[in-house]
Amino acid sequence: MPDITLTTLNKLKQSGEKFACLTAYDALFAHLQSSAGVELLLIGDSLGMVLQGHDTTLPVTVEDMEYHTRAVKRGNQGALIMSDLPFMTCATLERALDASTRLMQAGAHVVKLEGAGWLAETISVLTRNGIPVCAHLGLTPQSVNVTGGYKVQGREETQARELLADAIALEQAGAALLLLECVPSSLAAEITRSVSIPVIGIGAGPDTDGQMLVMHDMLGLSTTGRLARFVRNFMPGQPDIPSAFKAYVAAVKAGEFPAAEHEF
Numbered sequence: 001m002p003d004i005t006l007t008t009l010n011k012l013k014q015s016g017e018k019f020a021c022l023t024a025y026d027a028l029f030a031h032l033q034s035s036a037g038v039e040l041l042l043i044g045d046s047l048g049m050v051l052q053g054h055d056t057t058l059p060v061t062v063e064d065m066e067y068h069t070r071a072v073k074r075g076n077q078g079a080l081i082m083s084d085l086p087f088m089t090c091a092t093l094e095r096a097l098d099a100s101t102r103l104m105q106a107g108a109h110v111v112k113l114e115g116a117g118w119l120a121e122t123i124s125v126l127t128r129n130g131i132p133v134c135a136h137l138g139l140t141p142q143s144v145n146v147t148g149g150y151k152v153q154g155r156e157e158t159q160a161r162e163l164l165a166d167a168i169a170l171e172q173a174g175a176a177l178l179l180l181e182c183v184p185s186s187l188a189a190e191i192t193r194s195v196s197i198p199v200i201g202i203g204a205g206p207d208t209d210g211q212m213l214v215m216h217d218m219l220g221l222s223t224t225g226r227l228a229r230f231v232r233n234f235m236p237g238q239p240d241i242p243s244a245f246k247a248y249v250a251a252v253k254a255g256e257f258p259a260a261e262h263e264f
């Protein structure tokens with residue numbers, strides 16, 4: 001068992017203390033992040049972009065996710081470990097069960113899947129089999145070819161009502177966590193109030209229970225030199241990378257990140 005469990009995150013939600021999450025892909029960074037107080041490490045399928053150099057997350061395989069989950073598990077110092085179910089692994093229940101088994105046996109404590117209300121049954125079956133699930137809503141990068149780009153979701157009222165209804169339905173199906181990516185702050189705040197499970201936001205404003213960033217982004221690293229609006233570079237003013245991780249945790253706990261300039 002890690003030091004941080006789902007029970008810890010539920011208590012933090014109830015007490016109103018924010019928690020910090022980062023993507024992690026290897027043992028060394030996982031060690032440094034968890035030692036800096038990051039409560040949840042996500043092996044994100046963003047590794048297809050930041051590590052493998054693809055322009056989407058679609059090429060990432062279950063084998064890739066297992067490899068990086070094993071590495072993160074070895075470096076982890078007590079954080080909760082969450083691994084992404086990669087592209088197409090939720091297309092059938094059987095595939096979802098197989099991929100989730102492999103990620104849990106590689107060291108994940110929670111699996112994350114992209115998708116909305118239609119995944120309620122998958123979430124419920126996984127949970128009944130001892131696999132906690134985080135439902136990723138809003139901008140879902142595995143669907144980039146359907147949505148036509150990486151865009152803020154839930155700006156229109158009908159789409160916002162649908163997102164709220166999905167969040168409630170997935171909590172009822174047994175989801176342990178929700179992750180909201182790139183949605184307006186006001187909608188993220190409403191969803192966070194409307195469910196009793198912890199909600200993690202990335203580009204979702206200051207009112208979610210936890211915050212998430214891709215590690216490379218918060219270290220100011222990108223091939224283009226540009227960072228998305230919702231990202232803050234935590235390196236300036238810090239002597240080294242471990243200090244930047246600590247500054248991120250402190251800014252999340254103090255409610256200083258995200259600030260108004262990072263919101264949609």
Ligand code: KIV
Pocket residue numbers: 023042043044045046047084179181202212214
């Ligand atoms: O793959 C990933 O890194 C993610 C986060 C951006 C939430 O899913």
Ligand code: NA
Pocket residue numbers: 044045046057084
């Ligand atoms: Na992901």
